[in-house]
Amino acid sequence: MKIQLSEHFTYNKLLRFVFPSIVMMIFTSIYGVVDGLFVSNYAGKTAFAAINLIMPFIMALSALGFMVGTGGSAIVAKTLGEGKEKEANRYFSMLIYLTIFGGIVLSVLGILLARPVSIALGASGDLLDYCTLYGRITFLSLTPFMLQNVFQCFFVTAEKPKLGLLVIVLAGVTNMVLDYLFIAVFGMGLVGAAIATVCGECIGGFVPLIYFAAKNSSPFRLGKTKWYPFILKKTCANGSSELMTNLSSSIVNTLFNFQLMRFVGENGVAAYGTIMYVNFIFVAIYFGYSIGSAPIVSYHYGAQNHKELKNLLNKSLRFTGICGIFMFILAQLIATPLARIFVGYDVDLFELTRHGFRIYCTTFLVCGLNIYGSSFFTALNNGLLSALISFLRTLVFQVSAVLILPIFFAIDGIWSSVLLAELLTLVVTAICIIKKRSRYHYF
Secondary structure (H helix, E strand, O other), X not given: OOOOOOOOOOHHHHHXXXXXXXXXXHHHHHHHHHHHHHHHHHHOHHHHHHHHHXXXXXXXXXXXXXXXXXXXXXXHHHHHHOOOHHHHHHHHHHHHHHHHHHHHHHHHHHHHHHHHHHHHOOOOHHHHHHHHHHHHHHHHHHHHHHHXXXXXXXXXXXXXXXXXXXXXXXXXHHHHHHHHHHHHHOOOHHHHHHHHHHHHHHHHHHHHHHHHHOOOOOOOOOOOOOOOHHHHHHHHHHOHHHHHHHHHHHHHHHHHHHHHHHHOOHHHHHHHHHHHHHHHHHHHHHHHHHHHHHHHHHHHHHOOOHXXXXXXXXXXXXXXXXXXXXXXXXXXXXXXXXXXXXXXXXHHHHHHHHHHHHHHHHHHHOHHHHHHHHHHHHHOOOHHHHHHHHHHHHHHHHHHHHHHHHHHHHHHHHHHHHHHHHHHHHHHHHHHHHHOHHHHOOO
16 A cells, blocks of 8 residues: 555554665665675776775765755655645756756766876876776766666655665666676676666666656656746755765765775775775665655655654654664674675785774664764755754764874774764764754654
């Protein structure tokens, strides 16, 4: 039976509604991991390190898609909750057209800057050539990649999370199959991985575009719209936390790479790449839950249903807290086999990766609460507070920790810096939730 945003959500109903979004995010992360797995084992650690070095730049330019998706869907869901369906559809259309235009501009910019940025990141020799090559190919699909991120948020708002999951599965399977063919069978190495990524992202972005452009059973259909500067402003403000998260993560990942190059060289970047791939899968549960539950929060906020807001917050905090404990235990158990799968061909790299992951995975205990806290305020159309949490979490706490802790604890300080940042952010998140309870009436 179809679950509607206007309903009261029990644990069972809430988890059923967000489940497609969680699986969607996990699957997105898995096919990214498969990319790295094939490159590491078939193209070598230099090519693998190149992807991890240039990836923060790629993600930084794609951050507009995350901002429009989360910020825009919260506004559109709130407008639906107010009973203004035609208005919501016009906002939706404008935001999609804006994403297409922005994606084209940023794609050209990325292709032009791929080599100078790689040099600035410290790449040279073969590493520089690999970074430039991978970046220029993958920037060809930046526009559909941004559309994919935007549409995944709007699929949930349109009460079509299963369709969003289907699109992601189709894109992911395409990427993984082509990875195998291009890298393992045809021996195309890094180029094969990049082309496979482009093909997968094109499916993830263009299939939803075709769906929403045609007549469909959702509340949204791409059509005529007009320029709504105030909606764009609210979208940017509301989605600024997600923009901040992605831009800041790119900066933090770059700093991690610099510090690791300084302490252990290329092996450090490769080890960090493995840890990040696995980290993406684990935190995908939190991001998937946040994406899936945000439109529900926005809808009931628009409908002024304070009782349901309280219900959603309580259930969500319990869910993320329990998930954190289970994920930490699981991560400790699988640290060795995961390191062996990715970098078992190099003993030193294997030991470095396993040791680093055992320390790094302590962040799973608390990071979910911070991710949900930021998303919750985005859903409440309080982009400023959401951005504050994201800004402190990444640009202030993580940057400070990764620069300071290695002075005292060497490479272990790098691995543990994220845990310190998450603990400090948890204090800020708790204060924000308590301070704003009288405004939003969720307590």
